[in-house]
Amino acid sequence: MKAVKVLKKDAEKTMQMLKSKGLFDSSHALKIEKEHLIIPVISVKGLKGLEIVDVSLKKRELQPRNLYEALKNKLTAKQLEILPRAFDTLGDIAIVEIPAELVKKEAMIGKALLSLNRHIKVVAKKAGIHSGVFRTQKLKIIAGAKRKETICKENNVLIKLNAETCYFSPRLSTERLRVARQVKQGESVLVMFSGVGPYNCVIAKNTPAKEVYGIEINPSAHKYALENVKINKLNNVKVFCGDVRKIVPKLGLKFDRILMPLPKSASDFLDIAKEAAKPSAVIHIYEILNQDVFPAETFDKVKKYFPKAILLNSVQCGTYGPGIIRGCVDFRVN
Numbered sequence: 001m002k003a004v005k006v007l008k009k010d011a012e013k014t015m016q017m018l019k020s021k022g023l024f025d026s027s028h029a030l031k032i033e034k035e036h037l038i039i040p041v042i043s044v045k046g047l048k049g050l051e052i053v054d055v056s057l058k059k060r061e062l063q064p065r066n067l068y069e070a071l072k073n074k075l076t077a078k079q080l081e082i083l084p085r086a087f088d089t090l091g092d093i094a095i096v097e098i099p100a101e102l103v104k105k106e107a108m109i110g111k112a113l114l115s116l117n118r119h120i121k122v123v124a125k126k127a128g129i130h131s132g133v134f135r136t137q138k139l140k141i142i143a144g145a146k147r148k149e150t151i152c153k154e155n156n157v158l159i160k161l162n163a164e165t166c167y168f169s170p171r172l173s174t175e176r177l178r179v180a181r182q183v184k185q186g187e188s189v190l191v192m193f194s195g196v197g198p199y200n201c202v203i204a205k206n207t208p209a210k211e212v213y214g215i216e217i218n219p220s221a222h223k224y225a226l227e228n229v230k231i232n233k234l235n236n237v238k239v240f241c242g243d244v245r246k247i248v249p250k251l252g253l254k255f256d257r258i259l260m261p262l263p264k265s266a267s268d269f270l271d272i273a274k275e276a277a278k279p280s281a282v283i284h285i286y287e288i289l290n291q292d293v294f295p296a297e298t299f300d301k302v303k304k305y306f307p308k309a310i311l312l313n314s315v316q317c318g319t320y321g322p323g324i325i326r327g328c329v330d331f332r333v334n
Contacts, residue, residue, distance in 0.1 A: 001025075001028065001040060001054070001055065001056070001057060002040075002041055002043070002044050002052060002053075002054065003031075003038045003039055003040045003041060003052070003053050003054075003055050003057065004018070004038070004039045004041055004044075004047065004050050004051065004052060004053075005036050005037075005038055005039075005050075005051040005052075005053045006036060006037055006039065006050065006051070007035060007036060007037075008035060008036065008037055011037040011039070014039065014050070015039060018039065018041060021046070022042070023041045023042050023043055023046075023047070024039065024040070024041065024042070025040035025041055025042045026060065027040075027059065027060055028040040028057040028058065028059060028060055029057055029058045029059075029060045030057075031055065031057055038053065038055055038057070040057050064112075064116065065116075066085075066116070067083055067084065067085070067109065067112055067113065067116065068080060068083060068085070070112040070115065070116060071083065071108065071109070071112055074108060075105065079101070079102060079105065082099045082101060082102065083102065083109070084096050084097055084098065084099075084109070087113065088170075089120070089170065090150055090152060090161070090163045090168065090170060091150030091151050091152045091153075092119055092120055092121040092122060092150055092151075093120070093121070093122040093123075093124060093148070093150045093163050094113050094117065094120045094122070094123045094124070095124050095125075095126060095139065095163065096109070096110075096113065096123065096124070096125055096126070096142075097125065097126045098125045098126075098142075106125055106142045107142055107143060109123075109142070109143075110123035110125075110142035110143025110144065111123075111143045113143065114143050114144055120144070121144050121145050122141060122143075122144040122145050122147060122148070122150070123141070123142050123143040123144050124139040124140060124141050124142065124148065124163065124164075125139065125140050125142050126138075126139065127139055127140045133217060133218075134165075134166075134167065134217070134218040134220075134221070135167035136164060136165055136166065136167055136218075137164065137167075138164065139163060139164045148162050148163045148164045148165075149161070149162050149163075150163060152168070152170055154170065154173040154176070154198070154202070155173060155176060155177050155180070155202045155205070155206060156202075156205050156206055157198075157201040157202055157205050157228075157232050158228070158231050158232060159196055159197070159198050159201065159228055160196070160224055160227055160228055160231060161196045161221070161224045162220060162224070165218075165220035165221070166195060166196050166218065166220055166221040166224055167195055167218075167221070168195060168196055168198065169318075171318060172198075172261075172317065172318070173198075174317075175315070175317040175318075175328065176198055176199055176202045177202065177206070178315065179199070179203070179259065179284055179328075180199075180202050180203045180206050180207050181206075181207075182257075182282070182330075183203055183207035183208070183209050183257060184207075184208070184256075185208040186208065186209075186210045187207075187208075187209045187210060187256040187257050188209070188210055188211050188213075188253070188254075188255045188256050188257075188278075189203055189209050189211070189212045189213065189255060189256065189257045189258075189259070190213045190214075190215075190248070190253075190255040190257070190258045190259070190276055191203075191212065191213065191214045191215070191258075191259045191261070192215055192244045192248075192258065192259065192260050192261070192262065192266075192269060192272075192273070193215070193216065193217075193244065193260070193261055193262040193266075194214030194215055194216045194225060194239060194261075195216055195218070195221045195225070196216075196221050196224040196225050196228060197214055197216075197224070197225035197228045197229065197237070197239060199212075199214070199259055199261065200212045200213075200214040200225065200228075200229070200234075200237050200239065201228055201229070201232050201234060201237070204232075204234045204236055204237045205232055205234065209236065210236065211236045211237075211238065212236060212237045212238075213237075213238050213239070213240070213251065213253070213255070214237065214238070214239040214240070215239070215240050215241075215242065215244050215247045215248065216239065216240075216241060217241070217242060217243055217244070219241055222239060222240075222241035225239045226239060244269055244272055245269070245272055248272050248275065248276050249272075249275065251276075253276070254276060254277065254278040254281075255276050255277060255278060255281060256278055256281055256282070257281060257282045257283070257284075258273050258276060258277055258281060258282075258283045258284070259283075259284045260273060260283065260284065260285040260286060261284075261286050262286065263286040263287050263288040263326050264287075264288055266285050266286055266287060267285065267287060267298070267301045267302075270285070270301065270302065270304070270305040270306075271305060273285075273305070274305045274306065274333075277333045278333075279333065280332060280333060280334065281332070281333045282312065282330060282331070282332050282333075283302075283306075283330075283331055283332075283333065284328055284329070284330050285298065285302065285328065285329050285331075286317075286326060286327070286328050287326070287327055287329075288320055288324065288325070288326050288327075289324070289325070289327065290323055290324060290325075291316070291323050291324070291325045292323065294314065294316070294325060294327045295311070295314035295327060295329045298314075298327065298329045299311055299314075299329055299331070302329065302331055306331070306333055306334070308333075308334040309331045309332065309333060309334060310331060310332045310334050311329065311330075311331050312330040312331055312332055313329075313330040314327060314328070314329050314330070315327065315328045315330075
């Protein structure tokens with residue numbers, strides 16, 4: 001095959017010229033000699049003044065860019081049609097949904113995901129939906145390390161968790177920062193349903209809050225919340241394990257800001273928020289509902305407990321299906 005032989009000092013300039021003319025042959029590997037570089041070309045037409053040589057160069061193996069390309073020669077056309085095109089990540093764990101028709105190919109799919117993503121060390125498939133009081137999901141490891149514990153990085157904090165025993169959504173990192181940016185000097189903050197402590201940690205790490213309290217009913221998530229407080233070296237965070245209805249009254253405290261990130265049933269706890277809110281406190285309540293009725297439907301529920309509430313903001317921070325969203329209403333107690 002034809003190639004251009006250039007001194008190493010001229011290699012970069014020559015490469016740029018060949019690429020600009022569309023003559024560089026990317027399907028073959030370069031050859032490095034003591035003082036020269038051998039560059040494969042598609043054609044020598046118009047390459048006057050350069051040394052042209054005939055050489056034998058190794059065929060370059062093109063890396064697949066996605067699962068389809070990685071498995072196109074290993075699966076049937078029908079199997080490729082239902083192959084997952086996307087997956088979720090928690091730290092270095094990839095979580096993928098495997099159709100029933102591809103169960104016998106799940107190990108192959110897992111290994112392909114590992115090869116495509118260097119930062120992924122574990123591939124797990126969904127073995128159930130998020131359910132129960134703890135909002136957790138069964139997982140089955142199909143490739144990589146045999147663990148379900150990982151560490152996520154977001155907004156200047158580290159969040160350690162078990163992907164199967166704890167609920168955590170990395171997609172809410174922007175939303176957590178949005179709320180944190182509203183926290184003012186000296187505020188006392190309560191996070192209901194605090195999970196492994198992402199809101200607690202993000203607020204304590206990035207704001208001048210005086211103190212941040214978290215309450216979580218899942219013992220596993222609470223264990224990680226305690227650990228995350230230590231990992232991030234936070235001395236103004238206190239977390240409690242138990243039912244919000246039982247823990248909040250026992251605290252006997254009033255808060256400047258209250259977060260209610262339990263979108264499927266947060267509104268059921270507005271009475272508890274009312275008892276814990278200082279005059280003029282700000283409350284952030286999350287709900288899953290039809291896009292067409294947001295934020296009116298949520299704010300109607302708020303008004304039943306806070307008749308003089310002032311709507312500050314409403315944000316759509318996730319989708320659950322056609323027309324179904326996760327929304328947050330920010331309001332001030334008045």
